[in-house]
Amino acid sequence: MSDLAHGTPLIEMKGITKSFGAVNALIDVDLVLYPGEILGLVGDNSAGKSTLMKILTGAYHRDSGQVLVDGKPTNFRSPHESRDAGIEMIYQDFALCGNMDVGQNIFLGRWPRRGPFVDRRRMYRDADEVLQRLKVDVNSVYQRVESLSGGRQQSVAIARAISFEPRVVILDEPTANLSVMATERLLETMLELKKHNVAQIIISHRLQDIFAVGDRVMVLKRGENVGDRFIAHTTEQEVLQVIVSGTHDTALTADQALAEAAAVT
């Protein structure tokens, strides 16, 4: 997978620092993401994973550091601005309106219109198209979201994200509330997205999910980057070790770790 590491990174975050009052949430954190790559972001609770992602989407503002998209520096003030740059986030609770149907949710806030009225025909047709493209199993675009199971609600949230044609999708704890079957389907969907060259960042506690689909895994600990590894050249055991005993000083990038491993053998 190291071939991905060459070429221009899609996202580059450099030296990100953020503190809330006296608490340092992030200290000098770097992150790179290449097109079509699936990056797992792991670490303990309060390691700063969600904060880092919220800085990327513009929900939080960094104290210092740089965020580059396509090599150009950006300064997102809100999630709407990062959306325009092709970054979509799927929240842990999906952020859907249960009282509205699937089609209305996919086009939430940007319902197509004809004259002053909502163009219902076009809305449902386009929503159906997105669902088809994603190969997700939602029976009908007319069904109310609150009557769907958790896994299907998530499919709607992903379909909604995909309908913006993003280049990066961030999934916050996507498997936290899903059954085994739904998790399987989600992982398939992620691979499907990867085929469309959409880069993805998964925040997760479940290493096996990241190992099932991921290309690279990055470990955060108490607001610091303590290393990253290529999935193809590491084991769950090693990643756990980094989570537990890694420090910022001993951190290796995936390339360094690969080179080191090559030198040993």
Place this chain on the structure above:
Amino acid sequence: MTTTTVSTPGRRPMQFAGGWEVGLLVMMALLYIAGAFLNPRFFGSTDALQALLRDSARYGVMAVGMTFVIANKDLDLSVGSTFGLVGVVFAYVFDPAHFDMGVMPAIIACFALGTLIGLINGTLVTILGVPAFIATLTMLFIGRGFVLGLTGGQSILYPIKARDFTWFFQLGETNALGFNNQIVIALVVVAVGAVILAKTRWGYETFATGGNEQAAIYAGIPTRWVRVRAYLFSSWCATIAGLMAVAQDKGTSPQTGLMAELIVIASVIIGGASILGGRGRVIGSYLGALLVFLINKVLREGWPVVRTVEINGQEVQVQAVFTLPAGAVPAFIGILLIIAVLIEPYIIRRRIPARIVAWLKGRPPPVVADAGGVAIVGAQTKGAMASDMAYNAKGFGKFLARRDALAIILAALLWLVGLILRPDYWWYLPNSFALLLNYTELALIAVGLTYVIAAGDIDLSVGAVLALAGSAAAYSLKVLGLDPVSAMLVGLGVGLAAGAVNGFLAVVLNLPAFIATLGMFYIARGVASWLVSGQQLTGWDESYNLIGRKIDDILAYLDIPNPTGFIGAITDVMSIQTVWMILVAVIAGTVLGLMPYGQRIYATGGNRRAADYAGINTKWIRFTALLFCALCAAMAGLINIAYFRSFNPVAGQFRELDGIAAVIIGGGSIFGGYGTVIGALAGAAVITLIRALLQLNVEGFTMPQHWVNVFVGGILIVAVLVDIWVRQNNALGLLRARFRRSSSPTPETVNV
């Protein structure tokens, strides 16, 4: 963020009182001095202090119970009616003209009543999941209906029989030590309440429940019982307060305890409790009650002024007392409530005092707790089963599964009931016309409320805003002598202003909508009767009244001959207001159902955070919905005074109850995200028909208005319960499933 490493934890925090209470005492002293300065004759004497302590004692007692409820993150609006109803029940049991029993049975009956009301409130709010403000507001209206219905609007007095029971009635009198016994009772209740809340596990459980109910449940605290318990405390305190009033007055009047809930809630909030739960101290609440009552007294007693009057060409200086007119006091206390509610989030949470101190001393400002960024709340999935049924239903089932089906069927059924009971009257066209008039007012309000409720807010002030707009228009016509069009614009403008205040408080200052509009409920009604000095205003240019007339009458006014035949029949029954209402309903229904603005309203009410992420300006949506609702209420107010050719300060009373009931029956959800204009119109028809049927004269019997209000209150509660349990949680389906499971041996496979 620094922690002490010393083994002793330092001075323990104060539990009974703190800086807030000291501040209240200083504030009170200043106000009292101001009162003494303005009105030395009253406030200068020790009698005044006595009277203040005596009269505030009852409210102080109620504030003790309310502190528990508010610390639990609940609200009890029913205390005022419990307070009044206790007097009525006592009178019924004790009065020689009724049951003529002793004092003890009367007291027992009163406590039984208090327990019953507390249990009903507690059950509705905890087990049945009805929002606290809607459950207790309905209990307030029902209680008031009972007070008026049982007393027939008359005072019941029994001073002669009271002489035989001095041990009880002495409790309301001055004792040998020279001060009133009620003060002693209040202090005892405050002491007991303060110890329970600050020192016992019960108190700790209360704070845990109010601070984070989910965490409290995980910790094994029986939060439902904690909340029911607080409602019981609150009702018992209202019972004690009611008995204190009985002991003092030796009788009761239907006005007893009117708006007591406003004073009590304002007291508790001013006493340092948070409407967001988890904070509150009993002693602070008592001091708050004293302060609110002092303000009340200062406002009510007025101050002496010297007026210059010209008598026979000579200027004579006359001593007079300037007092505020009838509605001013509730208006001011309503404003006080709003201000008090704002103190906690904007001054205490932002640590303004500590910041000012730091700024004065030149130190860096203290750290303010993070406001929370993007909070993660659970996925909003309500009504799963009901929606699923609606999706799978076919044919007529499709209609039945609609959320507004109930209202449409009920309206049709009620119409038929009317037809069967009184065919003679029901078929009579002027009757339909009269029904339609009542319907117009309610339908306009319900259309406005649909927007607010679908957007996830509530507006409790619609009835009061109706009165305010009517009052402003009547005042413009009669006193200012404006022409009808200008008067209408004034009325609409005043209504819009009230809506803008609601919107500002709820959206910009982030107050819960029910508390913001509850404040407006008192303020608007207060100002409405203030404008007209509590009088009925009548006798202005007839051309204004045309907006409340039938088309026939207008043609007659314009000297145009009435058409005949079919058109004649229509002009005979249709009135301008009905046409106007239909116009508003069609526009509002189109916007809500077919336009992006309506979709934005549903998204905002369904999941406000999701709507925010989707780029919807939810603040603007909520603000405009509240504005539109007030505008509808104002239009109803303008039509009301035109129809009656006069303004009555009680116009629009109980309309908030009718309006909310109409929207909920018509498929709206009290939790937001649902509600259609067609449903609201059908719901309004149901309420109008129920009112008409209950007041139908069947074989010489007519139900009095008060009992009708009690009945409508009951309907509102039932409608909310149906919404929560049948539409959202599918209680019927679950019951059926359980029945099926127990009757069939093979278990059903669960679809994952």
